[in-house]
Amino acid sequence: MNKDILVGLSGGIDSFVTAALLKNQGFRVVGLYIRMHGKKRSTYCHETFREDRAQEMSHKLKIPLNVVQHDEMFEERIVDEFIHQVVQNKSPDPCMSCHVEMRLRTLLHAATELGFQQIATGHYAQILFDTRKQIHRVHRAADRARDQSFYFFHLQQEELARIVTPLGNLTRSMVLKLSKECGLELPTEEHARSTCLRTEPQFIQFIESHIPVSLRTRGVLRFLNGVIAGQHTGMHRFYIGQSDQLPLEMDKQEKEIKLFVIGFHELDKAVLIGEEEMLYHKEALLIDVCWVRPIDQLKTTLCEAQFGPRSRAYSCSIICYENATAKIMFREPVRAMAQGQFIAFYGDDELLGGGSIEAISAPISPLWSRT
Numbered sequence: 051m052n053k054d055i056l057v058g059l060s061g062g063i064d065s066f067v068t069a070a071l072l073k074n075q076g077f078r079v080v081g082l083y084i085r086m087h088g089k090k091r092s093t094y095c096h097e098t099f100r101e102d103r104a105q106e107m108s109h110k111l112k113i114p115l116n117v118v119q120h121d122e123m124f125e126e127r128i129v130d131e132f133i134h135q136v137v138q139n140k141s142p143d144p145c146m147s148c149h150v151e152m153r154l155r156t157l158l159h160a161a162t163e164l165g166f167q168q169i170a171t172g173h174y175a176q177i178l179f180d181t182r183k184q185i186h187r188v189h190r191a192a193d194r195a196r197d198q199s200f201y202f203f204h205l206q207q208e209e210l211a212r213i214v215t216p217l218g219n220l221t222r223s224m225v226l227k228l229s230k231e232c233g234l235e236l237p238t239e240e241h242a243r244s245t246c247l248r249t250e251p252q253f254i255q256f257i258e259s260h261i262p263v264s265l266r267t268r269g270v271l272r273f274l275n276g277v278i279a280g281q282h283t284g285m286h287r288f289y290i291g292q293s294d295q296l297p298l299e300m301d302k303q304e305k306e307i308k309l310f311v312i313g314f315h316e317l318d319k320a321v322l323i324g325e326e327e328m329l330y331h332k333e334a335l336l337i338d339v340c341w342v343r344p345i346d347q348l349k350t351t352l353c354e355a356q357f358g359p360r361s362r363a364y365s366c367s368i369i370c371y372e373n374a375t376a377k378i379m380f381r382e383p384v385r386a387m388a389q390g391q392f393i394a395f396y397g398d399d400e401l402l403g404g405g406s407i408e409a410i411s412a413p414i415s416p417l418w419s420r421t
Contacts, residue, residue: 054078055214056166058157059115061103063229064172064217069111070232071216072170081108081115082160086124086152110233118160120152127151133260136286139314140390143358149173149201158212168212175199175401176218177210185343186210188401193221200359200394203404204340257286269319271298279323285314288321291329291386298323330383336368336376336393336405345402354396355380357387363396376405 059081083104108115135142174191191197266284292311313322347370354363365381394404
């Protein structure tokens with residue numbers, strides 16, 4: 051077995067413990083730090099990506115550290131694509147693209163360039179080899195609260211074959227204990243935030259600093275029956291399920307009814323509003339559907355679906371169509387599904403695949419048909 055391995059070192063505790071464990075197992079470990087802060091370093095979630103810490107860790111472990119520069123790639127593939135989807139009134143998750151393209155595939159590419167067959171990351175996920183079927187399977191991490199298997203459904207079998215995730219069968223508390231035993235103590239809150247760009251304190255200013263004034267088209271907030279309830283200065287300022295800070299022009303009695311953003315109408319630049327029950331749907335059309343391992347796509351797949359690495363799991367069934375599209379049907383209504391969201395499919399604790407929401411169908415509220 052080849053004992054050379056390239057480990058992604060971000061400067062965080064998880065990647066440090068990953069490298070330490072592999073070195074203790076006899077691997078010849080080489081670290082790789084990826085610079086990908088974009089044009090405005092302070093704007094993004096990469097407080098976890100600290101080059102000074104990565105250098106300190108490599109020195110402590112006595113391993114070499116390579117540094118690659120991918121600021122422009124991060125800006126183009128993550129930030130620009132995120133802005134592009136927000137302008138189209140979608141609800142993208144830039145963390146998915148960041149994990150897959152920047153953290154995993156960039157590391158795989160670097161490994162190939164440097165002559166390494168295997169890479170290792172600090173992800174909390176389990177990649178298991180099925181000797182009988184000769185395929186790789188992805189399972190949830192032992193620590194469900196830290197599970198990151200959600201980010202792996204885009205990966206192909208040949209990519210999974212090269213990835214090692216030593217933290218998949220460990221709990222976070224065990225990882226923290228191991229880091230202290232190795233002489234490293236960092237703040238435990240250093241892990242990256244979910245949907246980092248979406249949770250920017252100045253999110254609106256961030257979006258508007260990246261798009262021209264011509265794309266910030268004014269419009270109205272209205273009910274499905276056409277009644278106008280307010281004016282807005284750009285649909286990018288809103289998201290499905292939003293109820294706070296809606297610029298409504300209604301009398302006091304009308305304002306007592308809590309209203310939510312339930313959709314968008316691009317033609318007249320309208321933000322559609324309604325009561326909360328209008329946010330619930332049971333079906334969606336998915337695009338760019340990927341399967342981690344082969345399945346019988348002629349049969350309906352019964353599984354569970356998640357909208358994020360630590361979201362709740364919903365029972366559902368999936369019917370596959372042509373061109374990597376599928377219909378997903380939930381056993382119970384799901385609140386605030388939105389175009390652009392990623393969904394991962396699970397069978398028990400195994401990651402089966404995933405896709406992106408293209409359209410929402412079959413609203414369950416009778417209010418839709420009355421308006």
